[in-house]
Amino acid sequence: MKLSTKGRYAITAMIELALRHKQGPVTLADISVEQSISVSYLEQLFAQLRKKGLVTGMRGPGGGYCLRRPASEINLAEILQAVDESVRRMNEPAVAERPKSLRIWDKLNNQFFDYLADISLSDVIKGHQDEEVRSRLDLPKPTFGVGIQRPAA
Amino acid sequence: MKLSTKGRYAITAMIELALRHKQGPVTLADISVEQSISVSYLEQLFAQLRKKGLVTGMRGPGGGYCLRRPASEINLAEILQAVDESVRRMNEPAVAERPKSLRIWDKLNNQFFDYLADISLSDVIKGHQDEEVRSRLDLPKPTFGVGIQRPAA
DNA sequence: ATATTGTTGACTAGCTTAGTCGGTTATTAG
DNA sequence: CTAATAACCGACTAAGCTAGTCAACAATAT
Numbered sequence: 001m002k003l004s005t006k007g008r009y010a011i012t013a014m015i016e017l018a019l020r021h022k023q024g025p026v027t028l029a030d031i032s033v034e035q036s037i038s039v040s041y042l043e044q045l046f047a048q049l050r051k052k053g054l055v056t057g058m059r060g061p062g063g064g065y066c067l068r069r070p071a072s073e074i075n076l077a078e079i080l081q082a083v084d085e086s087v088r089r090m091n092e093p094a095v096a097e098r099p100k101s102l103r104i105w106d107k108l109n110n111q112f113f114d115y116l117a118d119i120s121l122s123d124v125i126k127g128h129q130d131e132e133v134r135s136r137l138d139l140p141k142p143t144f145g146v147g148i149q150r151p152a153a
Numbered sequence: 154m155k156l157s158t159k160g161r162y163a164i165t166a167m168i169e170l171a172l173r174h175k176q177g178p179v180t181l182a183d184i185s186v187e188q189s190i191s192v193s194y195l196e197q198l199f200a201q202l203r204k205k206g207l208v209t210g211m212r213g214p215g216g217g218y219c220l221r222r223p224a225s226e227i228n229l230a231e232i233l234q235a236v237d238e239s240v241r242r243m244n245e246p247a248v249a250e251r252p253k254s255l256r257i258w259d260k261l262n263n264q265f266f267d268y269l270a271d272i273s274l275s276d277v278i279k280g281h282q283d284e285e286v287r288s289r290l291d292l293p294k295p296t297f298g299v300g301i302q303r304p305a306a
Numbered sequence: 307a308t309a310t311t312g313t314t315g316a317c318t319a320g321c322t323t324a325g326t327c328g329g330t331t332a333t334t335a336g
Numbered sequence: 337c338t339a340a341t342a343a344c345c346g347a348c349t350a351a352g353c354t355a356g357t358c359a360a361c362a363a364t365a366t
Contacts, residue, residue: 003155005155034252060340105168108277212362
């Protein structure tokens with residue numbers, strides 16, 4: 001389980017796609033200037049995102065990348081997982097085999113994973129918009145932080 | 154902000170110290186066999202933990218490492234921070250300067266940091282012990298997961 | 307004294323990150 | 337049709353990080 005700059009690139013790029021989804025496909029060149037990453041490196045990342053079915057690429061002029069599913073049905077855990085194999089949930093039987101302190105770590109790890117899996121792209125964006133509105137209105141912040149709502153159930 | 158294997162080593166080692174704190178100082182050799190990491194690598198990590206005042210080393214026979222503060226006053230964020238500079242909270246003015254998708258990322262990052270900063274070593278251990286008791290008694294699991302209690306405020 | 311354990315520093319193989327380069331399709335605007 | 341656009345694809349690479357080794361030295365309990 002790693003939360004690296006690579007993962008950050010993947011997530012910020014996906015946020016970009018979600019934000020601009022009304023304007024049609026987003027080109028890697030656009031993301032490249034916005035986030036100052038090289039197009040070639042983005043190509044590597046998007047190859048993996050595409051392989052996992054998170055985005056679709058459209059070639060030719062006017063082409064670019066789109067989210068394959070609606071933003072509300074894509075969570076942060078699967079984005080990280082797409083670009084980094086080490087991001088995963090450990091199943092209980094495997095955890096039980098390990099020495100005590102590693103077992104504790106595994107559970108912590110799974111909890112992080114669940115935490116991220118509960119956050120959809122639309123949550124992240126929605127939270128951001130809410131925050132902008134709130135700062136203009138000078139309202140108090142929500143208890144659990146900006147942009148993240150834990151499911152009711 | 155990174156959550157790497159290095160950070161995992163640091164946290165699991167600190168958990169080990171907390172678990173065995175009644176038996177006096179814990180040697181790196183002990184942790185080494187428990188977690189199958191080399192003593193020399195542990196030395197590097199503990200040098201940083203010591204520099205940040207999280208542990209104290211005691212030399213000579215019967216020596217080893219102890220937590221410098223009680224487990225309830227050490228949180229996961231500062232452990233990670235000790236061994237990895239990139240783990241930190243971004244201050245608001247700096248965040249405001251960045252492009253939109255990065256700004257969203259920064260907030261997510263800070264939220265994650267706060268999440269980790271809310272979890273103390275004793276929380277982690279307590280949760281683990283609770284879990285063992287609970288599994289023996291066959292009680293339902295708590296809503297928010299094992300080992301983590303969000304502060305009342 | 308001597309064994310034990312921490313402390314410090316130099317060094318390293320291998321992996322990951324964050325790219326570059328050069329090309330090949332597919333698609334569309336003109 | 338053709339030229340431009342942009343996604344695809346694979347090989348390569350410099351720099352940095354991870355996870356270690358090794359050697360020497362310092363403090364301390366017995």
